[in-house]
Amino acid sequence: xxxxxxxxxxxxxxxxxxxxxxxxxxxxxxxxxxxxxxxxxxxxxxxxxxxxxxxxxxxxxxxxxxxxxxxxxxxxxxxxxxxxxxxxxxxxxxxxxxxxxxxxxxxxxxxx
Amino acid sequence: xxxxxxxxxxxxxxxxxxxxxxxxxxxxxxxxxxxxxxxxxxxxxxxxxxxxxxxxxxxxxxxxxxxxxxxxxxxxxxxxxxxxxxxxxxxxxxxxxxxxxxxxxxxxxxxxxxxxxxxxxxxxxxxxxxxxxxxxxxxxxxxxxxxxxxxxxxxxxxxxxxxxxxxxxxxxxxxxxxxxxxxxxxxxxxxxxxxxxxxxxxxxxxxxxxxxxxxxxxxxxxxxxxxxxxxxxxxxxxxxxxxxxxxxxxxxxxxxxxxxxxxxxxxxxxxxxxxxxxxxxxxxxxxxxxxxxxxxxxxxxxxxxxxxxxxxxxxxxxxxxxxxxxxxxxxxxxxxxxxxxxxxxxxxxxxxxxxxxxxxxxxxxxxxxxxxxxxxxxxxxxxxxxxxxxxxxxxxxxxxxxxxxxxxxxxxxxxxxxxxxxxxxxxxxxxxxxxxxxxxxxxxxxxxxxxxxxxxxxxxxxxxxxxxxxxxxxxxxxxxxxxxxxxxxxxxxxxxxxxxxxxxxxxxxxxxxxxxxxxxxxxxxxxxxxxxxxxxxxxxxxxxxxxxxxxxxxxxxxxxxxxxxxxxxxxxxxxxxxxxxxxxxxxxxxxxxxxxxxxxxxxxxxxxxxxxxxxxxxxxxxxxxxxxxxxxxxxxxxxxxxxxxxxxxxxxxxxxxxxxxxxxxxxxxxxxxxxxxxxxxxxxxxxxxxxxxxxxxxxxxxxxxxxxxxxxxxxxxxxxxxxxxxxxxxxxxxxxxxxxxxxx
Numbered sequence: 120x121x122x123x124x125x126x127x128x129x130x131x132x133x134x135x136x137x138x139x140x141x142x143x144x145x146x147x148x149x150x151x152x153x154x155x156x157x158x159x160x161x162x163x164x165x166x167x168x169x170x171x172x173x174x175x176x177x178x179x180x181x182x183x184x185x186x187x188x189x190x191x192x193x194x195x196x197x198x199x200x201x202x203x204x205x206x207x208x209x210x211x212x213x214x215x216x217x218x219x220x221x222x223x224x225x226x227x228x229x230x231x
Numbered sequence: 232x233x234x235x236x237x238x239x240x241x242x243x244x245x246x247x248x249x250x251x252x253x254x255x256x257x258x259x260x261x262x263x264x265x266x267x268x269x270x271x272x273x274x275x276x277x278x279x280x281x282x283x284x285x286x287x288x289x290x291x292x293x294x295x296x297x298x299x300x301x302x303x304x305x306x307x308x309x310x311x312x313x314x315x316x317x318x319x320x321x322x323x324x325x326x327x328x329x330x331x332x333x334x335x336x337x338x339x340x341x342x343x344x345x346x347x348x349x350x351x352x353x354x355x356x357x358x359x360x361x362x363x364x365x366x367x368x369x370x371x372x373x374x375x376x377x378x379x380x381x382x383x384x385x386x387x388x389x390x391x392x393x394x395x396x397x398x399x400x401x402x403x404x405x406x407x408x409x410x411x412x413x414x415x416x417x418x419x420x421x422x423x424x425x426x427x428x429x430x431x432x433x434x435x436x437x438x439x440x441x442x443x444x445x446x447x448x449x450x451x452x453x454x455x456x457x458x459x460x461x462x463x464x465x466x467x468x469x470x471x472x473x474x475x476x477x478x479x480x481x482x483x484x485x486x487x488x489x490x491x492x493x494x495x496x497x498x499x500x501x502x503x504x505x506x507x508x509x510x511x512x513x514x515x516x517x518x519x520x521x522x523x524x525x526x527x528x529x530x531x532x533x534x535x536x537x538x539x540x541x542x543x544x545x546x547x548x549x550x551x552x553x554x555x556x557x558x559x560x561x562x563x564x565x566x567x568x569x570x571x572x573x574x575x576x577x578x579x580x581x582x583x584x585x586x587x588x589x590x591x592x593x594x595x596x597x598x599x600x601x602x603x604x605x606x607x608x609x610x611x612x613x614x615x616x617x618x619x620x621x622x623x624x625x626x627x628x629x630x631x632x633x634x635x636x637x638x639x640x641x642x643x644x645x646x647x648x649x650x651x652x653x654x655x656x657x658x659x660x661x662x663x664x665x666x667x668x669x670x671x672x673x674x675x676x677x678x679x680x681x682x683x684x685x686x687x688x689x690x691x692x693x694x695x696x697x698x699x700x701x702x703x704x705x706x707x708x709x710x711x712x713x714x715x716x717x718x719x720x721x722x723x724x725x726x727x728x729x730x731x732x733x734x735x736x737x738x739x740x741x742x743x744x745x746x747x748x749x750x751x752x753x754x755x756x757x758x759x760x761x762x763x764x765x766x767x768x769x770x771x772x773x774x775x776x777x778x779x780x781x782x783x784x785x786x787x788x789x790x791x792x793x794x795x796x797x798x799x800x801x802x803x804x805x806x807x808x809x810x811x812x813x814x815x816x817x818x819x820x821x822x823x824x825x826x827x828x829x830x831x832x833x834x835x836x837x838x839x840x841x842x843x844x845x846x847x848x849x850x851x852x853x854x855x856x857x858x859x860x861x862x863x864x865x866x867x868x869x870x871x872x873x874x875x876x877x878x879x880x881x882x883x884x885x886x887x888x889x890x891x892x893x894x895x896x897x898x899x900x901x902x903x904x905x906x907x908x909x910x911x912x913x914x915x916x917x918x919x920x921x922x923x924x925x926x927x928x929x930x931x932x933x934x935x936x937x938x939x940x941x942x943x944x945x946x947x948x949x950x951x952x953x954x955x956x957x958x959x960x961x962x963x964x965x966x967x968x969x970x971x972x973x974x975x
Contacts, residue, residue, distance in 0.1 A: 126627070149634065149861070150827040150892045157893050164631040171627065176640040179286065179681070180278030183638065194625060194647055196639075207635070214636060 126165040130158050135223030141215070145228070148211045163218045168194065172214050177203070183210050236261030236585035239645065239652070239674035241559065244772050245611050246594045246708040249571045253593055255295075255580050256561035258304035258674075265301055265584035269293045269567060272577040272592065274695035275688045276681040282859040284695045284945045288581070288680065291573075295565040301584065304562065306651040306673065309457030310523035310555035311343075311442035312496070312507045314515055320347055320356060320438070321493070322398045325471035328358040329393035329480045330440075331410060331530050331548075335662035336459035337363035337386050339553060343443035343456045344392070345465040349436055350375065350455055351446040358394045359443065359456065360384065365405045367394050368443065369425060380405035380421035389463075389530035391481030395471035401425035406477050410530045420474070438515075440465050440496065440507075441523060441551035451560075454520060457553035459662040463529045464547060466511075467493040483531055483547050499547035502526050502539055502796055503769070522557035522668045522774070524550040528791030537780065537793025538801075546791070552660040556653040557774060558672040569595055575603070575705035577694055579680065589642065590679040592687060597705040602722035604965055605704040607693060610732040611671070612709040612739070612765055614686055615775040618675040621646050621654040623683075634826025634894040638683070642676050652676070656777040664789070667796075671773035684860060684942070685867075690729040692941040693756065697727075699949050700958060713738045713767050720746040725964040730757040730941045731868065733820075734765040734775065737800060744815050750929040752964035756957065758919065758938035759820040759868035761812035764805055766797035778802035806876065814877035817922035818870035818936035824894035828866025828939040830856035831886035831921055841973060842883055842923055844963045845933070845956055854886055854921070855953045860942030864953050866891070869919035870936030881973050882924035888937065891917045923960075929969025933960045 133140070133155055140156045152160065170190045174183040175198050185202035189195040204210040216228045240257040247253045259265045273287035290296075320326055328345050337360065346357025346368070354370040359377075363386075366379040382405050384390045389410035396403050405421040436444055436452065441462055445455035464483045472480075472489060479488040483499075495511040502525045507517040519525075526539040529548035539546040567580070575597040579590045594609060623629050623637065624646055630637050646652065654660075656669045671678070678687050697704050705723070712719045713736045720726060720742055732755075740761060747753050768774035780793045781803040795802045805812055812819040831854040837846055855864020865888030872878040895917050919937040926932065943953040 127631075151890075152893060160634070161631055164634075165628055168625055168627040171630070173630070173637040173639055176638050176682070179276045180283075180684070186639075193650075196644060196647065207638075210636060 126167075127158065127161040129162040130155070133159050135219070135225055138227055141219065141227035144215055145212060148208050163215070172217075174204075174210055181205065183207065185210065185213070234260050236587040237645065237648065238265045238582045238584040238587050238589050239649070240564070240580065240582050240589060240591045241672060241674050242580070242591050242593055243672070244593070245671060246596055246711050247569050248596045249569050249573055249598045252566050252568045254563040254566045255591060256304070256559065257299065257564040257582060258561055259301045259582075259584050260303050261301065261584050261587065263301055264298040265582055266298055267565065268296050268581045270579055270581050272579055272680050272691055272694065273698055275684065275691035277684050277692070277859055280859060282857065282946045284692070284699070286680070287695070288579075293567060293570075295567050299564060304559070305447060306556060306559045307447070307451075307453035308521065308556040308651045308653060309442055309454040309553045310519065310521040310551045311454045311457065312440035312517045312549070313520050314438040314440070314494070314507070314517035316347060316436070316438040316515065320467065321469045324469060325395060325397040326356065327393060327395045327468035327470065327472045327477070329391070329477065330358070330465035331389055331391050331463040331481055331483065332384060333389050333461035333530070333548065334360060334363075334384055334386055334459065335664065337384070339459050339661065341456045342458040343439055343441065344458060344462060345438070345440045345467065347436060347438045347444065349444040349446070355436065355444065356396065357439075357443055358392065360458070365392055365394065365407060365421070367396060367403050369396075376425055378403045378423050378425055380423060382407045382419045382421050393472075393477045393480060395477075397471055406474065408478070408481065410481055440517070441549070458551045459553055459660070461527060461529070461548040461550045463498060464496070466495045469493040483529055483544070497547060498525070498549045499529075499543050502543070502546060503799060519549070521555040523552065523555055524664075524667050524796070526792060526794060526796035527789065532791050534790070537791055539794055539796070540799050550664065552662060552664070554650070554653060554661050556651065556673055557668060557670045559652075559674065571598070577609070577691065577706055587641065589674070590681070592678055592680070594706045594708050596707055596711065603703040603705045604724045605697070605702055605727065605961070606720070606723040606725070607697065607704055607706045607727045608712065608729060608732070609687070609690060609706055609708050610729040610734070612713070612734040612736065612767070612775055613729075613731055614675070614678050615669050615671050615773065616656045616734045616763075616765065616777050617677060617686060618655050618669050618671060619646055619652055620677055621658045632825075632894070634824065634892065640682050642679065642682055645674070645676050656775075667778050668774060668776050686731055689731070689938070689941060692944060693727065693729065696941070696944040696949065696954065696957070702961065709739055710767065710772060712742050717742045717745050720751065723751065724967065725752045725754060725961065727754045727961075728757050728760060730938050732757055732760040733762045734777065735761045735763070735805065736765050736767055737798070740805070740810065740815070747815070747926045747930040747932055748928050750926070750969060752930055753816075753932045754957075754960055754964060755816050755932065755934035755936075756940050758870050758936055759823070760816055760870070761805055762820050764795075764800060764802065764808055766795040766800065768797055781807040811876040812870070813873050815932070816870070816934045817878050817882045817924055817932055818872050818920050818934050819876055821869055821871045822895045822917055823868040824892055825867055826861065826894045827892045828858060828861040828863030828942070829888045829890045830854060830863050831865055831888050831919065833886045834884055836883045837885040839883055841925070842885055845885065845923060845959050847959050849952045849955050849959070851952045854956065855940070855943045857946045857951065858939060858943030858953070859945065860939040864935075864940045864943035865919040865937045867938035869895070870934070871918050872920040872922050878922070879924045882922050884920050884922055886921040888919040925970040925972050927972055931964065931970045933964070
């Protein structure tokens with residue numbers, strides 16, 4: 120298949136100050152999102168496959184371990200056994216926070 | 232060093248009747264032995280929640296259940312044409328090798344064009360590409376000489392290439408000329424010399440076009456140094472042609488350009504076969520290996536037709552890929568003869584080595600004359616089209632379009648560890664062109680009762696529901712219907728579709744529609760059904776062909792490929808062929824999204840007395856606002872009714888879904904591109920419709936238009952309105968009392 124879908128751009132005005140987007144995602148990780156949250160998610164999720172997070176299914180649809188693709192081709196994978204989840208939502212929250220921190224330099228879910 | 236255990240396998244067919252044999256081919260690494268068991272599959276592994284049935288498989292006692300010694304069986308991907316040539320190429324008067332080439336991946340390194348060169352025993356001679364330059368490979372018995380020219384060919388351009396070689400003097404001359412119409416190319420030539428004496432013989436094995444030859448340590452001959460791109464009209468002369476003659480060789484049509492060819496292969500003959508014809512009169516015919524793509528435009532394709540049957544002379548090219556694989560060609564490990572007393576259902580060979588596990592599912596059909604009234608039609612054509620869906624693993628946008636983190640398990644990741652098992656018709660070859668043939672005759676990582684709840688794994692939710700409710704039912708496959716037509720369905724009053732019967736051959740469409748026309752009943756309990764037209768390989772089971780000329784974003788577009796090679800039929804969606812799924816199912820695919828599923832809201836029409844049996848005992852206005860697949864019965868991929876697309880005028884739209892997420896909009900506008908931009912809040916566009924209609928012959932169709940429907944059946948231990956509606960429909964559909972058309 121042609122690689123037609125380029126990484127979406129992050130619209131202006133979405134930056135580390137928009138903690139409302141984290142709060143919205145935390146309230147409802149799936150389903151309808153505000154336009155700004157959808158744009159942020161599309162940007163986060165649309166990154167290159169190299170180095171990308173995914174979930175390794177380690178229990179029958181009941182346990183997921185964080186994993187990453189290698190930084191170079193040919194692709195390999197590495198599981199991160201210190202990050203095991205028993206809910207998909209928790210895994211989504213973890214990766215969202217980590218990507219946010221990589222983009223904006225701070226953990227949006229850190230205790231104030 | 233310990234090798235991580237892996238075991239993989241496949242069967243020679245997906246459907247078998249009692250008393251018939253089915254062969255299994257297994258390859259493994261790691262421990263000294265692996266275990267084989269045969270199981271009947273009752274319920275898939277879907278999780279531990281309240282909505283989830285327990286995983287259930289029944290181990291069966293058969294002679295093949297045993298420990299087997301570990302044995303690695305390699306796969307040799309890469310397509311070519313193989314020509315039997317036991318005496319090698321005659322060299323006494325020198326030799327000329329020529330072809331028109333359209334290379335698509337020069338970075339792939341050494342790539343064979345035509346000849347007998349074999350790296351295993353350093354024999355033979357071949358015209359090759361060496362890092363993009365024309366070159367000659369000459370085997371000397373104990374070493375190989377590569378004579379490289381100063382001529383580099385250009386990627387994605389047609390070039391006529393030739394080499395002459397005089398063993399006596401060691402003189403090698405290369406020639407090249409661009410063939411692109413409307414372009415003026417410089418003709419290039421290069422004269423080189425082979426410094427040391429060459430062998431007098433040029434190989435005793437087969438000649439290959441689009442590859443070189445090799446032999447593995449089991450003695451199995453296979454393709455090597457595979458070409459990526461198209462080759463047209465390869466020729467061999469048992470003498471060195473002069474420059475004027477070589478200039479005439481690029482002509483692709485008509486009789487042999489220069490007389491006395493040793494061989495002259497015209498790929499425009501037998502496009503719908505695996506045969507390759509030598510038109511020199513010397514009978515050096517060949518056959519394709521690993522199904523390279525035929526029915527593709529050649530150097531003379533003029534843009535006037537996309538149908539290879541109308542402009543056959545313009546389709547004299549074959550597109551070869553170094554990752555084509557139509558059959559792993561493993562030795563049979565064990566053969567199961569299905570006992571006469573096994574009931575029809577879904578079965579599998581379960582392979583285990585340490586913590587590695589692999590399933591090879593198959594269907595046991597009912598013995599002839601002992602059919603039930605109900606049959607579950609497993610969508611093996613769709614399983615084939617999606618077999619080894621690599622994009623779910625390696626494409627960067629998978630997470631984006633699914634709106635969730637990608638979840639993979641060890642079996643999915645076999646596609647990274649063993650890339651030679653190949654991809655699906657959603658994947659690209661290494662040169663970026665789209666896979667058009669997909670085979671079940673190789674290990675398939677996404678045909679199993681575990682892992683992602685999709686396709687076969689999800690279809691077992693229908694099996695578990697039918698088992699739980701105590702229905703007698705049989706199972707057949709798409710390919711059974713394709714091969715046998717209506718006869719495969721005639722014993723049955725009710726056909727239940729699988730959850731995602733996306734790919735349909737003409738034979739399948741005709742048979743299922745005719746079944747209803749003659750009084751049969753269709754329960755379409757899925758979504759995105761009867762969407763793409765596919766072709767089945769005319770003689771070999773388990774191989775499907777898909778081309779998508781009407782979906783350029785899903786298809787690395789080549790506008791010459793408008794028709795299937797297997798059948799010659801127009802390729803693409805059934806709508807593109809003038810036969811939208813709405814004309815049969817009442818609904819047709821509209822969009823998809825995998826982040827969240829929704830529910831149906833009943834319409835006024837659900838109170839129509841024609842539909843009373845469907846909602847008997849169901850008072851809820853919302854149907855399916857629960858389920859193990861993202862929380863609802865309406866989702867994943869959804870279909871709607873559309874009068875303009877052929878939904879029968881008397882069809883009742885009983886319920887419609889609503890409230891789908893943003894992702895459903897994204898899929899319509901960005902991936903499938905079948906509609907103008909849509910607003911997900913617009914209920915007129917983004918919805919699944921539940922539809923019922925009667926057929927003139929006393930039959931009927933009930934459609935839910937949603938893949939996720941079956942994920943809601945098991946909610947509250949099968950006591951819910953999705954199961955109730957399904958049960959009501961099935962019970963009435965089992966009643967032989969004919970349905971009456973509303974006008975009667």
